[in-house]
Amino acid sequence: xxxxxxxxxxxxxxxxxxxxxxxxxxxxxxxxxxxxxxxxxxxxxxxxxxxxxxxxxxxxxxxxxxxxxxxxxxxxxxxxxxxxxxxxxxxxxxxxxxxxxxxxxxxxxxxxxxxxxxxxxxxxxxxxxxxxxxxxxxxxxxxxxxxxxxxxxxxxxxxxxxxxxxxxxxxxxxxxxxxxxxxxxxxxxxxxxxxxxxxxxxxxxxxxxxxxxxxxxxxxxxxxxxxxxxxxxxxxxxxxxxxxxxxxxxxxxxxxxxxxxxxxxxxxxxxxxxxxxxxxxxxxxxxxxxxxxxxxxxxxxxxxxxxxxxxxxxxxxxxxxxxxxxxxxxxxxxxxxxxxxxxxxxxxxxxxxxxxxxxxxxxxxxxxxxx
Amino acid sequence: xxxxxxxxxxxxxxxxxxxxxxxxxxxxxxxxxxxxxxxxxxxxxxxxxxxxxxxxxxxxxxxxxxxxxxxxxxxxxxxxxxxxxxxxxxxxxxxxxxxxxxxxxxxxxxxxxxxxxxxxxxxxxxxxxxxxxxxxxxxxxxxxxxxxxxxxxxxxxxxxxxxxxxxxxxxxxxxxxxxxxxxxxxxxxxxxxxxxxxxxxxxxxxxxxxxxxxxxxxxxxxxxxxxxxxxxxxxxxxxxxxxxxxxxxxxxxxxxxxxxxxxxxxxxxxxxxxxxxxxxxxxxxxxxxxxxxxxxxxxxxxxxxxxxxxxxxxxxxxxxxxxxxxxxxxxxxxxxxxxxxxxxxxxxxxxxxxxxxxxxxxxxxxxxxxxxxxxxxxxxxxxxxxxxxxxxxxxxxxxxxxxxxxxxxxxxxxxxxxxxxxxxxxxxxxxxxxxxxxxxxxxxxxxxxxxxxxxxxxxxxxxxxxxxxxxxxxx
Numbered sequence: 001x002x003x004x005x006x007x008x009x010x011x012x013x014x015x016x017x018x019x020x021x022x023x024x025x026x027x028x029x030x031x032x033x034x035x036x037x038x039x040x041x042x043x044x045x046x047x048x049x050x051x052x053x054x055x056x057x058x059x060x061x062x063x064x065x066x067x068x069x070x071x072x073x074x075x076x077x078x079x080x081x082x083x084x085x086x087x088x089x090x091x092x093x094x095x096x097x098x099x100x101x102x103x104x105x106x107x108x109x110x111x112x113x114x115x116x117x118x119x120x121x122x123x124x125x126x127x128x129x130x131x132x133x134x135x136x137x138x139x140x141x142x143x144x145x146x147x148x149x150x151x152x153x154x155x156x157x158x159x160x161x162x163x164x165x166x167x168x169x170x171x172x173x174x175x176x177x178x179x180x181x182x183x184x185x186x187x188x189x190x191x192x193x194x195x196x197x198x199x200x201x202x203x204x205x206x207x208x209x210x211x212x213x214x215x216x217x218x219x220x221x222x223x224x225x226x227x228x229x230x231x232x233x234x235x236x237x238x239x240x241x242x243x244x245x246x247x248x249x250x251x252x253x254x255x256x257x258x259x260x261x262x263x264x265x266x267x268x269x270x271x272x273x274x275x276x277x278x279x280x281x282x283x284x285x286x287x288x289x290x291x292x293x294x295x296x297x298x299x300x301x302x303x304x305x306x307x308x309x310x311x312x313x314x315x316x317x318x319x320x321x322x323x324x325x326x327x328x329x330x331x332x333x334x335x336x337x338x339x340x341x342x343x344x345x346x347x348x349x350x351x352x353x354x355x356x357x358x359x360x361x362x363x364x365x366x367x368x369x370x371x
Numbered sequence: 372x373x374x375x376x377x378x379x380x381x382x383x384x385x386x387x388x389x390x391x392x393x394x395x396x397x398x399x400x401x402x403x404x405x406x407x408x409x410x411x412x413x414x415x416x417x418x419x420x421x422x423x424x425x426x427x428x429x430x431x432x433x434x435x436x437x438x439x440x441x442x443x444x445x446x447x448x449x450x451x452x453x454x455x456x457x458x459x460x461x462x463x464x465x466x467x468x469x470x471x472x473x474x475x476x477x478x479x480x481x482x483x484x485x486x487x488x489x490x491x492x493x494x495x496x497x498x499x500x501x502x503x504x505x506x507x508x509x510x511x512x513x514x515x516x517x518x519x520x521x522x523x524x525x526x527x528x529x530x531x532x533x534x535x536x537x538x539x540x541x542x543x544x545x546x547x548x549x550x551x552x553x554x555x556x557x558x559x560x561x562x563x564x565x566x567x568x569x570x571x572x573x574x575x576x577x578x579x580x581x582x583x584x585x586x587x588x589x590x591x592x593x594x595x596x597x598x599x600x601x602x603x604x605x606x607x608x609x610x611x612x613x614x615x616x617x618x619x620x621x622x623x624x625x626x627x628x629x630x631x632x633x634x635x636x637x638x639x640x641x642x643x644x645x646x647x648x649x650x651x652x653x654x655x656x657x658x659x660x661x662x663x664x665x666x667x668x669x670x671x672x673x674x675x676x677x678x679x680x681x682x683x684x685x686x687x688x689x690x691x692x693x694x695x696x697x698x699x700x701x702x703x704x705x706x707x708x709x710x711x712x713x714x715x716x717x718x719x720x721x722x723x724x725x726x727x728x729x730x731x732x733x734x735x736x737x738x739x740x741x742x743x744x745x746x747x748x749x750x751x752x753x754x755x756x757x758x759x760x761x762x763x764x765x766x767x768x769x770x771x772x773x774x775x776x777x778x779x780x781x782x783x784x785x786x787x788x789x790x791x792x793x794x795x796x797x798x799x800x801x802x803x804x805x806x807x808x809x810x811x812x813x814x815x816x817x818x819x820x821x822x823x824x825x826x827x828x829x830x831x832x833x834x835x836x837x838x839x840x841x842x843x844x845x846x
Contacts, residue, residue, distance in 0.1 A: 362702045
C-alpha cells in the first residue's frame with residue numbers, strides 16, 4: 001500500500017468519491033511543466049516484467065500564445081529522450097482532496113502527434129496540440145543499458161552500494177544491506193544483474209512512484225488491506241481458478257562453485273498430497289514435478305540447499321495461480337501488497353498483488369496470487 | 372507618481388566604497404576598507420569600515436556619505452524644498468553614542484540652512500544599529516550629505532572601527548526598512564547597479580470602462596509604474612476568475628495597457644496583476660478597485676479578434692436548461708444493494724443552446740464573420756456576454772459552437788431579421804496570451820501622417836499606446 005492519510009483511506013474504502021489524474025513534466029531533474037492537460041490515461045503494472053510499469057496517456061495542449069508544443073528535436077519538451085512524467089492521482093470527496101504519487105514514468109515513445117492550426121493576422125498559429133505518449137518506468141533505461149564487456153562488482157561489501165553503482169539511480173534502502181557473497185561476472189543484461197543482486201537481500205527491485213529505486217521483500221508480509229464483497233466492500237468481481245501449471249514439488253539447483261566445481265542440491269516434498277513418491281516408493285498421485293534453478297551468487301552446497309528449501313516453500317503452494325480481480329479504483333494498491341480477500345461465503349484468502357491495471361474507469365483490474 | 376527614489380547611488384557598498392568618506396574627528400586619522408563578511412539587515416554582504424590609526428581628541432568623528440561638489444556616484448541629488456528622512460545602519464567595535472546628521476548644499480556646494488541632527492543613539496559594541504534623521508532641503512538645496520558622528524566621551528582610539536551600510540534617503544517622514552534592487556524585486560536601478568539611484572515601484576491598476584460600441588463595450592486595464600519583469604492579469608467577476616485576454620506574461624516596461632473585450636456586464640469586476648521579476652521569481656499581487664460595466668445588451672464576439680463583435684437579441688428558446696454534468700459511473704460491488712459513485716470533477720456547461728437574433732444584414736454578416744469566412748480562419752469559440760437580468764449562464768461565456776446554423780425570420784417577407792442557433796459546450800478561451808490589438812501603430816501613423824507629428828502629440832510611447840480614440844483609423 002502506498003502511504004496516505006487516514007482520511008484518504010476512509011474515502012477510498014467507504015462510499016462514493018471522485019478522482020482524476022494529474023501529471024507534471026520533468027526533464028533533467030527540473031520540473032518543466034505542472035498540471036499537464038492529460039486524458040485517456042492507462043497505467044499497467046506487472047510483477048513478472050523487469051520494467052514493471054508501463055502505460056500511456058494523451059496530452060491535449062492549448063498554448064497561451066498559440067504555439068505548438070510538438071517535439072521536433074531531441075531535447076524538446078515531451079521528446080522521448082529523458083523526458084519524464086510524474087503522475088499523481090487526486091482523490092476528492094467534497095472539500096477533502098489528496099494527491100497520491102502514482103508513478104514516475106519515462107516517455108519512451110510519442111507514436112502520434114498532431115497540431116490544429118489556423119491563419120491569424122498573417123501567421124499560422126496552433127490552436128491545439130494532441131500528443132499521444134507511451135510511458136515506461138525508469139527501469140527501461142537500465143534495461144537498455146547493457147554492459148559493454150563482461151564486468152564484475154566494484155566491491156563486495158554492500159549490495160545496495162553495488163546497485164547504486166550499477167544503476168546510478170537514487171536509492172531508498174528499504175531492506176537491510178548484506179555483502180555480495182562472491183565476485184561474479186555480470187552478463188549482458190544490467191537489469192538481470194540488478195535482479196540477481198536484489199535476490200541476495202531477498203528483495204524485488206522496482207522504480208518507486210517518486211523515481212527512486214527501492215525493494216520490497218520477496219517474503220510475504222502480513223496483510224495490509226482487506227478486500228470485501230457487499231455494501232461495505234470494494235470488491236466488484238473475482239475470477240477464481242486453479243492450475244497445476246506452476247506448482248512444483250521438487251526444486252533442483254544446478255550451478256558452479258568458485259573453482260568451477262559442480263554445485264548441486266535439491267529439495268522435495270515427501271508428505272501430503274504433493275508428495276513426490278509414496279512412502280513405500282511407489283508412484284504418488286502428484287508424481288515428481290521438478291523445477292530448476294541456478295544463480296551465480298550461490299557457490300556452496302550449503303547455500304544451494306538453503307536456496308532450494310526456500311524456493312520449494314514458495315513453488316509448492318497455489319501461489320502460482322493468478323486470480324483476476326476487479327475492485328473499486330484505489331491508487332494506494334501497489335505491486336507486492338499482501339491482502340486478505342473475503343468472499344461471498346465469508347472465506348478468507350490471503351493473496352499477493354502481482355498486477356494492476358488502471359485507467360479512467362471507476363474500477364481497476366488487480367491480479368493476485370493466493371498464498 | 373507612484374515611484375519612490377533612493378538618491379543614494381551606492382547605498383550598500385556592494386562593489387566599492389565610492390561616496391563614503393573618512394571623518395576621523397579632531398587630530399584623528401582613519402582609512403576606509405570594504406569588507407564582504409556580512410552587512411546590515413537587508414543590505415547584502417558588503418559594507419564600509421573606517422579603521423582609526425590615530426585617535427581623535429574631540430567628539431564629532433565618524434563617517435561621511437555623499438559629497439557636496441564631486442559629481443557622479445559620490446553625489447546625493449535631492450529635490451529643493453522637500454521633506455526627507457534618512458536612515459543609516461552602523462556598527463562600532465566598542466559601545467558608542469552616535470547620531471546621524473544631514474547637511475544640504477546648493478549647486479555651488481554652499482551649505483543651505485542648518486545641519487539637521489537626528490537622535491543620539493547608544494550603539495552597543497559590535498551590533499548593527501540604525502540611525503535616522505529627518506530634514507527638509509529648503510530653497511535651492513539640491514545636494515545632500517550624511518554624517519555619522521560620535522558624541523560620547525570615549526573618543527575613537529587607534530584600532531577602533533566604525534562600519535556603515537544600507538544608506539537610505541527617502542521622501543516623506545516615514546522611513547521603511549532598508550532594501551535595494553539586489554534584494555527587492557519591486558526596486559530597480561536607474562542606471563548602473565550600485566552606482567545609480569534606485570527606484571521603488573508601487574504599481575497601480577487603473578480600469579477605465581468604455582461603453583461605446585466601437586467595437587463593443589470594454590475596459591482598458593492600465594498598470595502604472597510596474598516593477599521590471601512580466602505580469603499576468605486575471606479578472607475576478609461573477610464568482611470566478613479568468614485570465615484577461617492578452618495579459619499573460621506581458622513584459623512590464625514603463626507601463627502596460629490592454630483592452631479587456633471580454634469583461635462581463637453589470638457585475639463587479641476586479642483585476643489582479645501578478646508580477647514576476649526578470650529572473651522568474653514571483654513578486655506579488657496588486658488588485659484594482661472594482662468596476663462595473665453598465666450595459667443591458669447581449670454581445671457576441673470572437674475572443675481572438677475583438678473587432679469582430681455584434682449586439683444580438685437572445686430569444687426565449689435560449690438557455691432554457693443549464694446542465695453541468697460529471698464524469699464517472701456508479702459501481703455495484705459484489706453483493707451490494709447500493710452502488711457507489713466513483714467519478715471525476717464536475718464539467719462545465721454542456722449542450723447549451725442559444726438562439727441569437729440579428730437586426731439587419733450587417734449584423735448577420737458580422738455574426739457569420741465571427742466564425743470565419745471563406746478567406747479567414749477562426750476558432751469556433753465565441754465569447755457571449757449577457758447582462759445579469761438575463762438567464763443564469765456565466766456572464767462571460769466562452770462557447771464552442773461546432774455547427775452554427777442560420778435561419779431566416781422575416782427577410783423573405785421584406786424584413787431584416789435573421790437568427791442563428793448556437794449549440795455547444797462551455798470551453799476554455801483559446802490562446803489567452805493572444806489577441807488582435809484594437810489600436811495598431813498603423814492607426815496612429817495614418818491619423819498623424821508623420822513621425823514628428825506623432826512625437827509632438829504624445830509625450831511617451833506609452834501615451835501613444837493608450838490613445839484608443841485612434842483605434843481602427845487606418846481601417
